[in-house]
Amino acid sequence: MARAISAPVKRERVTRAALTTWIRRIAFYVLLLVAWQMFANTGIIPTYNLPGPIDVVGSLVNLFQSGQLVPAIGATMERLVIGYALSLVIGVILGLLIGCFRTVEDTVGSLVLGLQALPSVCWLPLGILWFGLNDQAIIFVVAMGAIFSITLGVNEGIKNTPPVYLKAARNLGARGLALSVQVILPAALPAIFSGLKQGWTFAWRSLMAGELIYFTVSLGNLLQQGRDNLDPAQVMAVMVVIIAISVVIENLIFSPVERRMRERRGLGSQRA
Amino acid sequence: MLHLFAPGSVQQLAQGGDTHLPAPGGISLRVEGVSKVFPARSGSVEALRPVNVDIAAGEFVCLLGPSGCGKSTLLSIIAGLESASSGKVLADGKEVRGAGTDRVLLFQEAALFPWLDVQGNVEFGLRQAGIRAKERVEIARRFIEIVHLKGFERSFVHQLSGGMRQRVAIARALAIDPAILLMDEPFGALDALTRDRLHDELESIWTETRKTVVFVTHNVREAVALGDRVLVFSPRPGRIVAEFRIDLPRPRSLEDHQLVSLASDIMTVLRDAMGTQEQEEIDGKSN
Numbered sequence: 001m002a003r004a005i006s007a008p009v010k011r012e013r014v015t016r017a018a019l020t021t022w023i024r025r026i027a028f029y030v031l032l033l034v035a036w037q038m039f040a041n042t043g044i045i046p047t048y049n050l051p052g053p054i055d056v057v058g059s060l061v062n063l064f065q066s067g068q069l070v071p072a073i074g075a076t077m078e079r080l081v082i083g084y085a086l087s088l089v090i091g092v093i094l095g096l097l098i099g100c101f102r103t104v105e106d107t108v109g110s111l112v113l114g115l116q117a118l119p120s121v122c123w124l125p126l127g128i129l130w131f132g133l134n135d136q137a138i139i140f141v142v143a144m145g146a147i148f149s150i151t152l153g154v155n156e157g158i159k160n161t162p163p164v165y166l167k168a169a170r171n172l173g174a175r176g177l178a179l180s181v182q183v184i185l186p187a188a189l190p191a192i193f194s195g196l197k198q199g200w201t202f203a204w205r206s207l208m209a210g211e212l213i214y215f216t217v218s219l220g221n222l223l224q225q226g227r228d229n230l231d232p233a234q235v236m237a238v239m240v241v242i243i244a245i246s247v248v249i250e251n252l253i254f255s256p257v258e259r260r261m262r263e264r265r266g267l268g269s270q271r272a
Numbered sequence: 273m274l275h276l277f278a279p280g281s282v283q284q285l286a287q288g289g290d291t292h293l294p295a296p297g298g299i300s301l302r303v304e305g306v307s308k309v310f311p312a313r314s315g316s317v318e319a320l321r322p323v324n325v326d327i328a329a330g331e332f333v334c335l336l337g338p339s340g341c342g343k344s345t346l347l348s349i350i351a352g353l354e355s356a357s358s359g360k361v362l363a364d365g366k367e368v369r370g371a372g373t374d375r376v377l378l379f380q381e382a383a384l385f386p387w388l389d390v391q392g393n394v395e396f397g398l399r400q401a402g403i404r405a406k407e408r409v410e411i412a413r414r415f416i417e418i419v420h421l422k423g424f425e426r427s428f429v430h431q432l433s434g435g436m437r438q439r440v441a442i443a444r445a446l447a448i449d450p451a452i453l454l455m456d457e458p459f460g461a462l463d464a465l466t467r468d469r470l471h472d473e474l475e476s477i478w479t480e481t482r483k484t485v486v487f488v489t490h491n492v493r494e495a496v497a498l499g500d501r502v503l504v505f506s507p508r509p510g511r512i513v514a515e516f517r518i519d520l521p522r523p524r525s526l527e528d529h530q531l532v533s534l535a536s537d538i539m540t541v542l543r544d545a546m547g548t549q550e551q552e553e554i555d556g557k558s559n
Contacts, residue, residue, distance in 0.1 A: 164383045168377075170353065170371045172444070178399075186385070266429070
Protein backbone atom coordinates (compact mmCIF):
# COMPACT_ATOMS: atom_id res chain seq x y z
CA MET A 1 0.00 0.00 0.00
CA ALA A 2 1.06 3.57 -0.67
CA ARG A 3 0.72 4.31 3.01
CA ALA A 4 3.29 1.72 3.94
CA ILE A 5 5.76 2.87 1.31
CA SER A 6 5.52 6.53 2.19
CA ALA A 7 5.86 5.98 5.93
CA PRO A 8 9.69 5.85 6.27
CA VAL A 9 10.17 8.92 4.09
CA LYS A 10 7.62 10.78 6.11
CA ARG A 11 9.14 9.69 9.40
CA GLU A 12 12.57 10.90 8.33
CA ARG A 13 11.16 14.27 7.39
CA VAL A 14 9.36 14.46 10.71
CA THR A 15 12.53 13.71 12.71
CA ARG A 16 14.46 16.35 10.81
CA ALA A 17 11.75 18.92 11.45
CA ALA A 18 11.67 17.91 15.11
CA LEU A 19 15.45 18.27 15.31
CA THR A 20 15.33 21.77 13.87
CA THR A 21 12.63 22.68 16.37
CA TRP A 22 14.74 21.40 19.25
CA ILE A 23 17.88 23.21 18.10
CA ARG A 24 15.95 26.47 17.94
CA ARG A 25 14.40 25.84 21.30
CA ILE A 26 17.65 25.02 23.09
CA ALA A 27 19.40 28.00 21.51
CA PHE A 28 16.59 30.24 22.74
CA TYR A 29 16.83 29.02 26.32
CA VAL A 30 20.63 29.26 26.39
CA LEU A 31 20.40 32.84 25.15
CA LEU A 32 17.66 33.63 27.66
CA LEU A 33 19.72 32.28 30.58
CA VAL A 34 22.86 34.12 29.46
CA ALA A 35 20.93 37.37 29.05
CA TRP A 36 19.29 36.93 32.44
CA GLN A 37 22.63 36.26 34.15
CA MET A 38 24.25 39.24 32.43
CA PHE A 39 21.40 41.49 33.39
CA ALA A 40 21.53 40.28 37.00
CA ASN A 41 25.30 40.91 37.02
CA THR A 42 24.85 44.56 36.02
CA GLY A 43 23.20 45.13 39.40
CA ILE A 44 20.49 47.46 38.02
CA ILE A 45 18.10 45.43 40.11
CA PRO A 46 19.77 44.24 43.32
CA THR A 47 20.30 40.49 43.54
CA TYR A 48 18.12 40.23 46.66
CA ASN A 49 15.28 41.08 44.31
CA LEU A 50 16.44 39.52 41.03
CA PRO A 51 18.95 36.71 41.47
CA GLY A 52 20.66 35.29 38.39
CA PRO A 53 20.10 31.75 37.15
CA ILE A 54 23.28 30.57 38.87
CA ASP A 55 21.87 31.63 42.26
CA VAL A 56 18.59 29.91 41.43
CA VAL A 57 20.37 26.66 40.58
CA GLY A 58 22.39 26.96 43.76
CA SER A 59 19.21 27.40 45.75
CA LEU A 60 17.72 24.37 44.03
CA VAL A 61 20.74 22.26 44.98
CA ASN A 62 20.47 23.56 48.55
CA LEU A 63 16.81 22.62 48.80
CA PHE A 64 17.62 19.18 47.51
CA GLN A 65 20.61 18.63 49.81
CA SER A 66 18.81 19.87 52.91
CA GLY A 67 16.24 17.12 52.25
CA GLN A 68 13.33 19.53 51.89
CA LEU A 69 12.63 19.26 48.17
CA VAL A 70 11.95 15.56 47.65
CA PRO A 71 9.43 15.14 50.53
CA ALA A 72 7.72 18.36 49.41
CA ILE A 73 7.34 17.06 45.85
CA GLY A 74 6.09 13.73 47.21
CA ALA A 75 3.46 15.34 49.44
CA THR A 76 2.28 17.65 46.68
CA MET A 77 2.01 14.86 44.15
CA GLU A 78 0.10 12.70 46.60
CA ARG A 79 -2.55 15.40 47.05
CA LEU A 80 -2.70 15.93 43.32
CA VAL A 81 -3.17 12.25 42.56
CA ILE A 82 -5.84 11.72 45.22
CA GLY A 83 -7.73 14.90 44.33
CA TYR A 84 -7.55 14.26 40.60
CA ALA A 85 -8.56 10.62 40.96
CA LEU A 86 -11.60 11.68 42.98
CA SER A 87 -12.61 14.25 40.40
CA LEU A 88 -12.07 11.71 37.64
CA VAL A 89 -14.48 9.20 39.16
CA ILE A 90 -17.12 11.76 40.13
CA GLY A 91 -16.70 13.80 36.95
CA VAL A 92 -17.07 10.84 34.59
CA ILE A 93 -20.13 9.49 36.42
CA LEU A 94 -21.72 12.93 36.54
CA GLY A 95 -20.93 13.50 32.86
CA LEU A 96 -22.43 10.16 31.87
CA LEU A 97 -25.60 10.89 33.83
CA ILE A 98 -25.98 14.35 32.31
CA GLY A 99 -25.18 13.04 28.86
CA CYS A 100 -27.60 10.13 29.01
CA PHE A 101 -30.60 11.45 30.89
CA ARG A 102 -32.51 14.49 29.76
CA THR A 103 -33.87 15.23 33.23
CA VAL A 104 -30.40 15.20 34.78
CA GLU A 105 -29.14 17.47 32.01
CA ASP A 106 -31.92 20.02 32.52
CA THR A 107 -31.33 20.11 36.27
CA VAL A 108 -27.82 19.10 37.34
CA GLY A 109 -26.37 20.09 33.95
CA SER A 110 -27.23 23.75 34.43
CA LEU A 111 -25.78 23.66 37.94
CA VAL A 112 -22.51 22.19 36.64
CA LEU A 113 -22.27 24.94 34.01
CA GLY A 114 -22.66 27.51 36.75
CA LEU A 115 -20.14 25.89 39.09
CA GLN A 116 -17.65 25.53 36.23
CA ALA A 117 -17.58 29.32 35.96
CA LEU A 118 -16.43 29.60 39.58
CA PRO A 119 -12.62 29.82 39.96
CA SER A 120 -11.77 26.71 41.95
CA VAL A 121 -9.75 28.59 44.61
CA CYS A 122 -13.09 29.99 45.73
CA TRP A 123 -13.83 26.56 47.18
CA LEU A 124 -10.92 26.90 49.61
CA PRO A 125 -12.65 28.86 52.39
CA LEU A 126 -15.54 26.42 52.30
CA GLY A 127 -13.14 23.48 52.31
CA ILE A 128 -11.35 24.85 55.36
CA LEU A 129 -14.66 25.43 57.14
CA TRP A 130 -15.84 21.90 56.39
CA PHE A 131 -12.64 19.91 56.81
CA GLY A 132 -10.37 22.20 58.83
CA LEU A 133 -7.05 23.51 57.62
CA ASN A 134 -5.62 20.15 56.59
CA ASP A 135 -4.96 17.80 53.69
CA GLN A 136 -8.61 17.02 53.20
CA ALA A 137 -9.47 20.65 52.57
CA ILE A 138 -6.78 20.89 49.92
CA ILE A 139 -7.79 17.63 48.26
CA PHE A 140 -11.36 18.92 48.27
CA VAL A 141 -10.31 22.05 46.41
CA VAL A 142 -8.24 20.07 43.92
CA ALA A 143 -11.17 17.75 43.23
CA MET A 144 -13.64 20.64 42.88
CA GLY A 145 -11.24 22.31 40.48
CA ALA A 146 -11.23 19.40 38.06
CA ILE A 147 -14.66 17.76 38.43
CA PHE A 148 -16.67 20.16 36.31
CA SER A 149 -14.23 20.33 33.42
CA ILE A 150 -14.25 16.55 33.28
CA THR A 151 -18.05 16.41 33.58
CA LEU A 152 -18.50 18.85 30.73
CA GLY A 153 -15.96 17.02 28.59
CA VAL A 154 -17.75 13.71 29.05
CA ASN A 155 -21.13 15.31 28.38
CA GLU A 156 -19.88 17.04 25.24
CA GLY A 157 -18.35 13.79 24.00
CA ILE A 158 -21.62 11.96 24.48
CA LYS A 159 -23.65 14.69 22.78
CA ASN A 160 -21.33 14.65 19.78
CA THR A 161 -21.34 10.88 19.31
CA PRO A 162 -22.40 10.32 15.70
CA PRO A 163 -25.91 8.77 15.84
CA VAL A 164 -24.90 6.21 13.23
CA TYR A 165 -22.54 4.54 15.73
CA LEU A 166 -25.39 4.20 18.19
CA LYS A 167 -27.67 2.81 15.51
CA ALA A 168 -25.06 0.32 14.35
CA ALA A 169 -24.29 -0.74 17.92
CA ARG A 170 -27.94 -1.17 18.89
CA ASN A 171 -28.48 -3.10 15.71
CA LEU A 172 -25.62 -5.44 16.61
CA GLY A 173 -27.19 -6.13 19.97
CA ALA A 174 -25.55 -3.58 22.30
CA ARG A 175 -27.81 -2.47 25.14
CA GLY A 176 -27.64 -0.46 28.35
CA LEU A 177 -24.28 -0.63 30.09
CA ALA A 178 -22.51 -2.33 27.18
CA LEU A 179 -23.70 0.45 24.88
CA SER A 180 -22.35 3.08 27.28
CA VAL A 181 -19.02 1.42 27.98
CA GLN A 182 -18.23 -0.06 24.57
CA VAL A 183 -19.66 2.58 22.28
CA ILE A 184 -20.61 5.91 23.83
CA LEU A 185 -17.52 6.15 26.04
CA PRO A 186 -14.94 5.31 23.35
CA ALA A 187 -16.75 7.48 20.80
CA ALA A 188 -16.67 10.32 23.30
CA LEU A 189 -13.04 9.75 24.26
CA PRO A 190 -11.44 12.62 22.32
CA ALA A 191 -13.77 15.14 23.94
CA ILE A 192 -13.47 13.44 27.31
CA PHE A 193 -9.73 13.68 27.00
CA SER A 194 -9.85 17.45 26.46
CA GLY A 195 -11.94 17.63 29.61
CA LEU A 196 -9.40 15.55 31.50
CA LYS A 197 -6.56 17.79 30.35
CA GLN A 198 -8.36 20.95 31.29
CA GLY A 199 -9.34 19.35 34.59
CA TRP A 200 -5.74 18.54 35.38
CA THR A 201 -4.53 22.11 34.82
CA PHE A 202 -7.31 23.40 37.05
CA ALA A 203 -6.50 20.81 39.71
CA TRP A 204 -2.82 21.74 39.61
CA ARG A 205 -3.58 25.44 40.00
CA SER A 206 -5.98 24.93 42.86
CA LEU A 207 -3.48 22.68 44.58
CA MET A 208 -0.79 25.36 44.50
CA ALA A 209 -3.21 27.97 45.82
CA GLY A 210 -4.24 25.66 48.62
CA GLU A 211 -0.69 24.83 49.57
CA LEU A 212 0.28 28.48 49.79
CA ILE A 213 -2.26 28.91 52.53
CA TYR A 214 -1.92 25.65 54.39
CA PHE A 215 1.33 25.34 56.31
CA THR A 216 2.73 21.82 55.77
CA VAL A 217 5.35 19.93 53.83
CA SER A 218 4.63 20.90 50.23
CA LEU A 219 5.94 22.76 47.19
CA GLY A 220 3.53 25.58 47.88
CA ASN A 221 4.99 25.83 51.34
CA LEU A 222 8.55 25.99 50.00
CA LEU A 223 7.45 28.94 47.86
CA GLN A 224 5.98 30.61 50.91
CA GLN A 225 9.09 29.86 52.93
CA GLY A 226 11.24 31.53 50.29
CA ARG A 227 9.14 34.65 50.62
CA ASP A 228 9.34 34.58 54.43
CA ASN A 229 13.14 34.30 54.25
CA LEU A 230 13.35 37.09 51.67
CA ASP A 231 15.00 34.58 49.34
CA PRO A 232 13.81 35.12 45.75
CA ALA A 233 16.31 32.50 44.53
CA GLN A 234 14.41 29.84 46.48
CA VAL A 235 11.06 31.14 45.20
CA MET A 236 12.32 30.92 41.64
CA ALA A 237 13.90 27.51 42.23
CA VAL A 238 10.56 26.13 43.45
CA MET A 239 8.77 27.76 40.51
CA VAL A 240 11.16 25.96 38.19
CA VAL A 241 10.35 22.67 39.92
CA ILE A 242 6.61 23.33 39.59
CA ILE A 243 6.97 24.12 35.89
CA ALA A 244 9.09 21.00 35.41
CA ILE A 245 6.44 18.81 37.06
CA SER A 246 3.73 20.28 34.81
CA VAL A 247 5.80 19.70 31.69
CA VAL A 248 6.63 16.15 32.71
CA ILE A 249 2.99 15.25 33.43
CA GLU A 250 1.89 16.86 30.19
CA ASN A 251 4.52 15.15 28.04
CA LEU A 252 4.76 11.80 29.75
CA ILE A 253 1.10 11.15 30.49
CA PHE A 254 -1.33 13.29 28.53
CA SER A 255 0.42 13.85 25.21
CA PRO A 256 1.37 10.22 24.46
CA VAL A 257 -2.10 8.95 25.34
CA GLU A 258 -3.73 11.62 23.24
CA ARG A 259 -1.39 11.06 20.31
CA ARG A 260 -2.03 7.35 20.35
CA MET A 261 -5.78 7.86 20.50
CA ARG A 262 -5.75 10.31 17.60
CA GLU A 263 -3.49 8.15 15.45
CA ARG A 264 -5.70 5.11 15.92
CA ARG A 265 -8.68 7.04 14.67
CA GLY A 266 -6.79 8.76 11.89
CA LEU A 267 -7.55 12.17 13.33
CA GLY A 268 -4.05 13.46 12.62
CA SER A 269 -1.79 14.73 15.36
CA GLN A 270 -2.13 18.17 16.78
CA ARG A 271 1.10 20.10 16.87
CA ALA A 272 2.12 20.63 20.45
CA MET B 273 -51.18 0.64 -4.18
CA LEU B 274 -50.45 0.10 -7.84
CA HIS B 275 -48.85 -3.17 -8.86
CA LEU B 276 -47.21 -3.25 -12.25
CA PHE B 277 -45.73 -6.65 -12.95
CA ALA B 278 -42.80 -7.15 -15.22
CA PRO B 279 -43.46 -7.85 -18.89
CA GLY B 280 -43.90 -11.49 -19.92
CA SER B 281 -40.70 -11.52 -21.93
CA VAL B 282 -38.78 -11.14 -18.73
CA GLN B 283 -40.54 -13.99 -17.00
CA GLN B 284 -39.65 -16.34 -19.82
CA LEU B 285 -36.07 -16.04 -18.73
CA ALA B 286 -36.84 -17.98 -15.59
CA GLN B 287 -33.92 -19.93 -14.28
CA GLY B 288 -35.90 -23.12 -13.83
CA GLY B 289 -36.82 -22.88 -10.16
CA ASP B 290 -34.73 -22.64 -7.05
CA THR B 291 -34.32 -26.40 -6.64
CA HIS B 292 -30.52 -26.46 -6.71
CA LEU B 293 -30.16 -23.70 -4.16
CA PRO B 294 -29.59 -24.45 -0.47
CA ALA B 295 -32.47 -24.04 1.96
CA PRO B 296 -33.04 -20.41 2.93
CA GLY B 297 -31.07 -19.22 5.97
CA GLY B 298 -33.25 -16.16 5.99
CA ILE B 299 -36.73 -15.59 7.36
CA SER B 300 -39.77 -14.04 5.79
CA LEU B 301 -40.58 -10.38 6.15
CA ARG B 302 -43.94 -8.69 5.97
CA VAL B 303 -44.55 -4.97 5.95
CA GLU B 304 -48.18 -4.08 6.65
CA GLY B 305 -49.38 -0.54 6.00
CA VAL B 306 -46.19 1.05 7.31
CA SER B 307 -46.10 4.82 6.94
CA LYS B 308 -43.94 7.58 8.34
CA VAL B 309 -44.77 11.18 9.04
CA PHE B 310 -42.07 13.46 10.40
CA PRO B 311 -43.04 16.46 12.49
CA ALA B 312 -41.74 19.69 10.96
CA ARG B 313 -41.93 23.38 11.73
CA SER B 314 -44.76 23.97 9.26
CA GLY B 315 -47.10 21.06 9.97
CA SER B 316 -45.62 17.69 9.14
CA VAL B 317 -43.75 15.96 6.33
CA GLU B 318 -45.12 12.76 4.92
CA ALA B 319 -42.08 10.62 4.15
CA LEU B 320 -43.75 7.32 3.45
CA ARG B 321 -47.32 6.53 2.36
CA PRO B 322 -48.66 3.26 3.78
CA VAL B 323 -46.55 0.51 2.22
CA ASN B 324 -47.27 -3.21 1.96
CA VAL B 325 -44.51 -5.64 1.08
CA ASP B 326 -44.24 -9.40 1.37
CA ILE B 327 -40.77 -10.85 1.20
CA ALA B 328 -40.17 -14.59 1.20
CA ALA B 329 -37.48 -16.25 3.26
CA GLY B 330 -34.16 -16.13 1.41
CA GLU B 331 -35.38 -13.64 -1.17
CA PHE B 332 -33.24 -10.77 -2.48
CA VAL B 333 -35.42 -7.68 -2.86
CA CYS B 334 -34.26 -4.30 -4.08
CA LEU B 335 -36.05 -1.09 -3.15
CA LEU B 336 -35.44 1.36 -5.98
CA GLY B 337 -36.27 5.02 -6.00
CA PRO B 338 -34.92 8.57 -6.06
CA SER B 339 -33.22 10.11 -3.07
CA GLY B 340 -35.61 11.16 -0.34
CA CYS B 341 -38.40 8.79 -1.34
CA GLY B 342 -38.53 7.21 2.09
CA LYS B 343 -36.96 3.87 1.17
CA SER B 344 -34.18 4.34 3.72
CA THR B 345 -36.80 5.26 6.28
CA LEU B 346 -38.64 2.05 5.53
CA LEU B 347 -35.41 0.11 6.01
CA SER B 348 -34.79 1.79 9.37
CA ILE B 349 -38.31 0.91 10.42
CA ILE B 350 -37.78 -2.72 9.42
CA ALA B 351 -34.52 -2.70 11.39
CA GLY B 352 -36.47 -1.40 14.38
CA LEU B 353 -34.23 1.65 14.68
CA GLU B 354 -37.08 3.99 13.88
CA SER B 355 -40.75 3.71 14.72
CA ALA B 356 -43.50 3.68 12.13
CA SER B 357 -46.32 6.23 12.26
CA SER B 358 -48.72 3.46 11.36
CA GLY B 359 -48.70 -0.19 10.40
CA LYS B 360 -46.40 -2.95 11.51
CA VAL B 361 -43.50 -5.12 10.44
CA LEU B 362 -43.53 -8.89 10.86
CA ALA B 363 -40.32 -10.88 10.76
CA ASP B 364 -40.95 -14.60 10.47
CA GLY B 365 -44.56 -13.87 11.43
CA LYS B 366 -43.64 -12.11 14.68
CA GLU B 367 -44.18 -8.40 15.10
CA VAL B 368 -40.95 -6.38 15.24
CA ARG B 369 -40.43 -4.28 18.34
CA GLY B 370 -37.15 -2.40 18.37
CA ALA B 371 -33.79 -3.44 17.03
CA GLY B 372 -32.94 -7.11 16.88
CA THR B 373 -29.93 -9.12 15.79
CA ASP B 374 -32.08 -11.13 13.39
CA ARG B 375 -32.18 -8.02 11.15
CA VAL B 376 -28.93 -6.17 10.61
CA LEU B 377 -28.77 -2.83 8.83
CA LEU B 378 -25.74 -1.85 6.75
CA PHE B 379 -25.20 1.85 6.16
CA GLN B 380 -23.78 3.75 3.20
CA GLU B 381 -21.00 5.15 5.40
CA ALA B 382 -20.19 1.65 6.77
CA ALA B 383 -20.47 3.00 10.34
CA LEU B 384 -17.46 1.09 11.59
CA PHE B 385 -16.18 1.98 15.04
CA PRO B 386 -12.97 3.98 14.58
CA TRP B 387 -11.62 3.07 18.02
CA LEU B 388 -11.58 -0.63 17.13
CA ASP B 389 -9.46 -2.38 14.54
CA VAL B 390 -10.99 -4.64 11.87
CA GLN B 391 -10.93 -7.67 14.17
CA GLY B 392 -12.55 -5.68 17.00
CA ASN B 393 -15.26 -4.38 14.71
CA VAL B 394 -16.18 -7.82 13.42
CA GLU B 395 -16.14 -9.20 16.96
CA PHE B 396 -18.39 -6.42 18.27
CA GLY B 397 -21.74 -8.13 17.74
CA LEU B 398 -20.36 -11.45 18.98
CA ARG B 399 -19.21 -9.80 22.19
CA GLN B 400 -22.73 -8.41 22.73
CA ALA B 401 -24.08 -11.91 22.27
CA GLY B 402 -21.82 -13.07 25.12
CA ILE B 403 -19.68 -15.37 23.01
CA ARG B 404 -16.37 -16.29 24.63
CA ALA B 405 -13.20 -14.55 23.48
CA LYS B 406 -11.58 -17.58 21.89
CA GLU B 407 -14.63 -18.44 19.86
CA ARG B 408 -15.11 -14.79 18.91
CA VAL B 409 -11.63 -14.60 17.45
CA GLU B 410 -12.23 -17.68 15.35
CA ILE B 411 -15.62 -16.60 14.03
CA ALA B 412 -14.31 -13.12 13.20
CA ARG B 413 -11.30 -14.60 11.38
CA ARG B 414 -13.60 -16.72 9.27
CA PHE B 415 -15.77 -13.81 8.19
CA ILE B 416 -12.79 -11.55 7.58
CA GLU B 417 -11.56 -14.22 5.20
CA ILE B 418 -14.94 -14.48 3.49
CA VAL B 419 -14.82 -10.77 2.64
CA HIS B 420 -11.20 -11.11 1.44
CA LEU B 421 -9.59 -9.00 4.14
CA LYS B 422 -7.21 -11.56 5.55
CA GLY B 423 -4.11 -9.74 6.74
CA PHE B 424 -6.01 -6.58 7.66
CA GLU B 425 -7.23 -7.81 11.06
CA ARG B 426 -5.15 -5.24 12.92
CA SER B 427 -5.82 -2.31 10.60
CA PHE B 428 -7.80 0.64 11.84
CA VAL B 429 -10.77 2.04 9.98
CA HIS B 430 -9.02 5.15 8.66
CA GLN B 431 -6.38 2.95 7.01
CA LEU B 432 -8.98 1.20 4.85
CA SER B 433 -10.47 2.24 1.52
CA GLY B 434 -14.20 2.75 1.12
CA GLY B 435 -14.69 -0.69 -0.42
CA MET B 436 -12.69 -2.36 2.35
CA ARG B 437 -14.78 -0.57 4.96
CA GLN B 438 -17.95 -1.92 3.40
CA ARG B 439 -16.42 -5.40 3.42
CA VAL B 440 -15.69 -5.06 7.12
CA ALA B 441 -19.26 -3.87 7.70
CA ILE B 442 -20.55 -6.92 5.82
CA ALA B 443 -18.31 -9.24 7.84
CA ARG B 444 -19.43 -7.54 11.07
CA ALA B 445 -23.06 -8.06 10.11
CA LEU B 446 -22.62 -11.66 8.91
CA ALA B 447 -20.66 -12.64 12.03
CA ILE B 448 -23.77 -12.51 14.20
CA ASP B 449 -25.61 -14.63 11.66
CA PRO B 450 -28.69 -12.47 11.05
CA ALA B 451 -31.59 -13.91 9.09
CA ILE B 452 -32.18 -10.63 7.27
CA LEU B 453 -29.63 -8.22 5.83
CA LEU B 454 -30.93 -4.69 5.37
CA MET B 455 -28.62 -2.74 3.09
CA ASP B 456 -29.04 1.02 2.79
CA GLU B 457 -27.19 2.04 -0.38
CA PRO B 458 -24.10 0.31 0.97
CA PHE B 459 -22.10 0.71 -2.23
CA GLY B 460 -23.45 4.13 -3.17
CA ALA B 461 -20.22 5.97 -2.36
CA LEU B 462 -17.88 3.52 -4.08
CA ASP B 463 -16.27 3.72 -7.51
CA ALA B 464 -17.78 1.55 -10.27
CA LEU B 465 -15.03 -1.11 -10.27
CA THR B 466 -15.13 -1.64 -6.52
CA ARG B 467 -18.90 -1.68 -6.63
CA ASP B 468 -18.93 -4.42 -9.27
CA ARG B 469 -16.60 -6.58 -7.20
CA LEU B 470 -18.69 -6.10 -4.10
CA HIS B 471 -21.81 -6.99 -6.09
CA ASP B 472 -20.21 -10.29 -7.02
CA GLU B 473 -19.08 -10.95 -3.46
CA LEU B 474 -22.47 -10.07 -2.02
CA GLU B 475 -24.20 -12.29 -4.55
CA SER B 476 -21.98 -15.25 -3.76
CA ILE B 477 -22.42 -14.74 -0.01
CA TRP B 478 -26.16 -14.58 -0.53
CA THR B 479 -26.15 -17.69 -2.72
CA GLU B 480 -24.29 -19.61 -0.03
CA THR B 481 -26.16 -18.36 3.03
CA ARG B 482 -29.57 -17.72 1.43
CA LYS B 483 -30.27 -14.94 3.88
CA THR B 484 -33.17 -12.61 3.17
CA VAL B 485 -31.76 -9.37 1.72
CA VAL B 486 -33.51 -6.02 1.40
CA PHE B 487 -31.29 -3.74 -0.63
CA VAL B 488 -31.99 -0.03 -1.03
CA THR B 489 -30.52 1.74 -4.04
CA HIS B 490 -31.16 4.55 -6.50
CA ASN B 491 -29.14 2.76 -9.16
CA VAL B 492 -31.45 0.92 -11.57
CA ARG B 493 -28.82 -1.47 -12.95
CA GLU B 494 -27.58 -2.31 -9.49
CA ALA B 495 -31.13 -3.23 -8.52
CA VAL B 496 -31.61 -5.40 -11.60
CA ALA B 497 -28.21 -7.05 -11.19
CA LEU B 498 -28.83 -8.09 -7.62
CA GLY B 499 -32.54 -8.49 -6.95
CA ASP B 500 -34.97 -11.36 -7.31
CA ARG B 501 -37.51 -8.58 -7.24
CA VAL B 502 -37.30 -4.81 -7.66
CA LEU B 503 -39.84 -2.56 -5.95
CA VAL B 504 -40.00 0.89 -7.50
CA PHE B 505 -40.74 3.82 -5.18
CA SER B 506 -42.19 7.18 -6.18
CA PRO B 507 -40.66 10.41 -4.92
CA ARG B 508 -41.71 11.77 -1.53
CA PRO B 509 -44.10 10.86 -0.12
CA GLY B 510 -42.76 7.43 -0.96
CA ARG B 511 -44.99 4.59 -2.08
CA ILE B 512 -44.45 1.53 -4.22
CA VAL B 513 -45.56 2.23 -7.79
CA ALA B 514 -44.31 -0.86 -9.55
CA GLU B 515 -42.89 -4.28 -8.94
CA PHE B 516 -40.61 -6.28 -11.20
CA ARG B 517 -39.61 -9.92 -10.88
CA ILE B 518 -36.08 -10.45 -12.20
CA ASP B 519 -35.57 -13.99 -13.40
CA LEU B 520 -32.25 -13.51 -15.17
CA PRO B 521 -29.73 -16.27 -14.43
CA ARG B 522 -27.05 -15.58 -11.84
CA PRO B 523 -24.34 -14.47 -11.68
CA ARG B 524 -25.48 -11.52 -13.73
CA SER B 525 -23.32 -9.24 -15.78
CA LEU B 526 -24.07 -5.54 -15.86
CA GLU B 527 -23.32 -5.61 -19.58
CA ASP B 528 -25.78 -8.43 -20.29
CA HIS B 529 -28.21 -7.14 -22.91
CA GLN B 530 -31.25 -8.64 -21.21
CA LEU B 531 -30.28 -6.92 -18.00
CA VAL B 532 -29.72 -3.63 -19.81
CA SER B 533 -33.08 -3.76 -21.58
CA LEU B 534 -34.88 -4.72 -18.40
CA ALA B 535 -33.17 -1.84 -16.62
CA SER B 536 -34.40 0.56 -19.28
CA ASP B 537 -37.96 -0.82 -18.90
CA ILE B 538 -37.77 -0.10 -15.20
CA MET B 539 -36.32 3.32 -15.88
CA THR B 540 -39.34 4.13 -18.03
CA VAL B 541 -41.69 3.21 -15.21
CA LEU B 542 -39.61 5.25 -12.82
CA ARG B 543 -39.73 8.25 -15.15
CA ASP B 544 -43.50 7.99 -15.40
CA ALA B 545 -43.72 8.08 -11.64
CA MET B 546 -41.62 11.15 -11.34
CA GLY B 547 -41.75 14.80 -12.29
CA THR B 548 -39.28 16.22 -14.79
CA GLN B 549 -37.12 17.63 -12.03
CA GLU B 550 -36.56 14.31 -10.33
CA GLN B 551 -35.98 12.64 -13.68
CA GLU B 552 -32.80 14.55 -14.23
CA GLU B 553 -31.65 13.64 -10.78
CA ILE B 554 -32.00 9.93 -11.32
CA ASP B 555 -30.45 10.09 -14.79
CA GLY B 556 -27.37 11.54 -13.26
CA LYS B 557 -27.13 9.13 -10.40
CA SER B 558 -27.79 5.80 -12.03
CA ASN B 559 -24.91 5.99 -14.50
